[in-house]
Amino acid sequence: MKHIFTLTLLLVLHTGFSVLFAQTYSPVAITGYNNDIVAETGTNAVATTSTVIDGSNHVIYTQGFAAANGLTGGILNTGTYVSGTRTYQMAPYNTSNALYLSAAGNVANSQGVGTLTLNTPASYSRLSLLAFGTEGTSTVTVTFNFMDGTTSAGGNITIKDWFNGTPYIFNAFGRLTRLTAAPYTVDGLPGNPRMYSFDFAVPCADQSKLLKSVTFTYIPGANISSRAVILALSGVTFTPLAYTETITNAICGGANGSIALNVTGGTAPITYTWNTTPVQTTATASNLPAGNYICSIRDANSCITSYRGTITKSSPVTLTTTASPAEICSGESTTLTATPAGGTLSNYSWSPVAATTNTLSVSPADTTLYTVTGDDAFGCKVSSTVTVNVKATPAAAFTVSPGTVCLGTAQTLTFTATANPSSTYNWNNFAGATVQSGSGAGPYTILFSAAGTYDIRLQVTENGCASALSTQQLTVSQPPVVSMQVSKTPICSGEPVTVNFTGSASAAAVATWNWNGGVVQSGSGLGPYNVIFRQTGSIGLSVTDGACTVDATPVMVTAVPVPVADFTTDLLTGCAPAEIRFTNSSQNADTYQWQFGNGQQASAANPVYTYGTPGTYTVTLKATAQGLCSHTLTRTALINILPPPVAAFTAKPGENKEVEFKEATFLFTNSSQYAASYEWDFGDGVTSILTSPEHKYELPGAYRVVLYATNEIGCKDSISHSWYKVIPDLVLQIPNAFSPNGDGINDYWAIDGLKARPASTTEVFNRWGQLVFKSNGYSEWPGTHKGKPLPTGTYYYVIKTSATEKPYTGWVQLLR
Secondary structure (H helix, E strand, O other), X not given: OHHHHHHHHHHHHHHHHOHHHOOOEEEOOEEOOOEOOEEOOOOOOOOOOOOOOOOOOEEEEEHHHHHHOOOOOOEOOOOEEEEOOEEEEOOOOOOOOEEEEEHHHOOOOOEOEEEEEEEEEEOXXXXXXXXXXXXXXXXEEEEEEEOOOOEEEEEEEEEOEOOOOOOOOEEOOOEEEOOOXXXXXXXXXXXXXXXXXXXXXOOHHHOOOOEEEEEEEEEOOOOOOOEEEEEEEEEEEOOOOEEEEEEEOEEOOOOOEXXXXXXXXXXXXXXXXXXXXXXXXXXXXXXXXXXXXXXXXXXXXOOXXXXXXXXXXXXXXXXXXXXXXOEEEOOOOEXXXXXXXXXXXXXXXXXXXXXXXXXXXXXXXXXXXXXXXXEOOOOOEEEEEEEEEEEOOOOOOEEEEOOEEEOOOOEEEEEOOOOOOOOEEEOHHHHHOEEEEOOOOOOEEEEOOOOEEEEEEEEEEEOOEEOOOXXXXXXXXXXXXXXXXXXXXXXXXXXXXXXXXXXXXXXXXXXXXXXXXXXXXXXXOOOOEEEEEOOOEEEEEEEEEOOEEEEOXXXXXXEEOOOEOOEEEOOOEEEOOEEEEEEEOOEOOOEEEEEOOOOOEEOXXXXXXXXXXXXXXXXXEEEEEOOOEEEEEEEEEEEEEEOOOEOOEEEEOOOOOEEEHHHOEEEEEEOOEOOOEEEEEOOOOOEEOOOOOEEEOOOOEEEEEEEEEEXXXXXXXXXXXXXXXXXXXXXXXXXXXXXXXXXXXXXXXOOHHHHHOOOOEEEEEOOOOOEEEEEEOOOOEOOEEOOEEOOOEEEEEEEEOOOOOOOEEEEEEEOO
């Protein structure tokens, strides 16, 4: 109840303030709002608004939103605000509903300049904003934009801050922080925030124009954080001020005249100011002598309309003027007579003729208004007028449509002058034409039976006066015979054809050809023509001979698209035998002929052909369309067929020969053909890419050797030989000296033959019989004992290869 009471009180106060100049402001439907500032539904104020409108992150909300969230306050759910004669309607709350402005748009989501555009342009005398400011007052400049492209200034408006300003339209609706969910805290109640009305007038000179839009430019002030929020626009519809006058003239020598104005439209109240002495201020100025008078009519918007009127002197004498006869024909005369009543007149004068008597004879060429003026006994002028009607000489103007026709085509005669229903028309037998329809003034439809040039004549008689004879000439043309012939069809696209005219026409005939895509190579007029068609087209021919235009039967030229032979292969280089897949990508073809470069042919669209003989081959494809047009594509040396590689090798020592370990180095001689690279597999996990490698086996065994031979395009062949046999050394070769000095030469005492005897043991003793080195199988002795170098000297070894063989004993010299 508190909010309702406050709103009602404000409406009463506002209405009382405006009672002397009450004008009805109605909502103006507009677009141009840039933000949604109203939370109207749900519980998420962020989801239902687009921006905050003050420095404390506040938005406004509806009473519906308040009810849904357990809050008080809120703006009206309808968005309709009425204050006395003012009604404002906000935009729907679920879309942009406010024009948010700040200095140069420095506040987020605001603009420095905004324009509100009327949904329906209209004329207004005054406008009013529903608005408020935040973070202090704001000032905006108003510019009116009219449909005729002109603009005018509407002055500045200072918009009050939404807290504590007066007078206001609506208040105590609260504000809340823009959050995504409750709880919300309402701020400003019970008396704030507030909405205000701001009225501004359309310049008087522009009120009759259709208003297109209103632009608001924010004027920066000392507080750059202030901002303006415009919610709605209302206006007073402009009604043009109009008036009628009632003038009562003054009797000669008196001041009893008056001018009464009846004013409609404008914006009430209307005030009057007459240029009388003393000044009269009512709609009727009275007690006026003869003279010129001005009244300034001012409406409530201070827009002034000036009235100018004249009171003349009125005489008691009346004057009647007659013409006898009152209507004459051009060239005839009539007598004018001026007769006074109620007194006598003197000093007669006539216009537009010069005469001073009360009677005279005149012969006007056209209907004329004559004015006669005389002076009464008081010197007042008394006037009277009379009109002498001069019957116009009738005109016999007419048109022929069309002026030139082809034989067999009717023509229309249309009377184009003005005549009354009693007029008569003489068409002089229409020059022998047959009248198909028409009477009197026409129009007439006529038809001539022969080609030629004819004159049609007309004379019109009206009210006994005859017109001059009017003549129109027309022409009837002989039609040509139109036909044509082409030298060939169908043709290959781009092939020329010859087109001949086979009809008959005069030398002045004009031919219009429609080649429909054909390109003329030579020819003019009726031809013949040499024409190239790249696609099927219909030749059209129209021949104009005089007024006759005859079309030939179109001739179709069928242009078969020229094939474009093209193909790809899945392989350009291969080893014999090589299967090649040919992919046909030809265009516009329906049959094909392939030549594979070796005398072999095929007619399939996408053949697969196997080349079995090495060599270089040229491939030719001929693509044909409809057995008429063809294109041949030859790709020279396209296919390169290489001989396949043949792997072959020999070895020393040869196969199946037992070779002692110390001599188990094999030399492999490569005798492969047509290969570019090689890979050897020696059967012991070791490989080589040398052409003819040398390989030493590190363990006794029987080995299979495989050679892979590959050519430059990856074709591969292989061969293997077995077995290459390695046996342990029958007699060990034991070095008798070594020099473990780190120079990389003989730094270790090693017995290579022990590699083939993994079960052997080796023991080394110094000269005192102490064991300094022991190993099983193959091992290299660096001349150390327990990691320390031994001195130069002679050392003694015992090597046991197996239980059935005699041990090897001897000495070895260690040199530093």
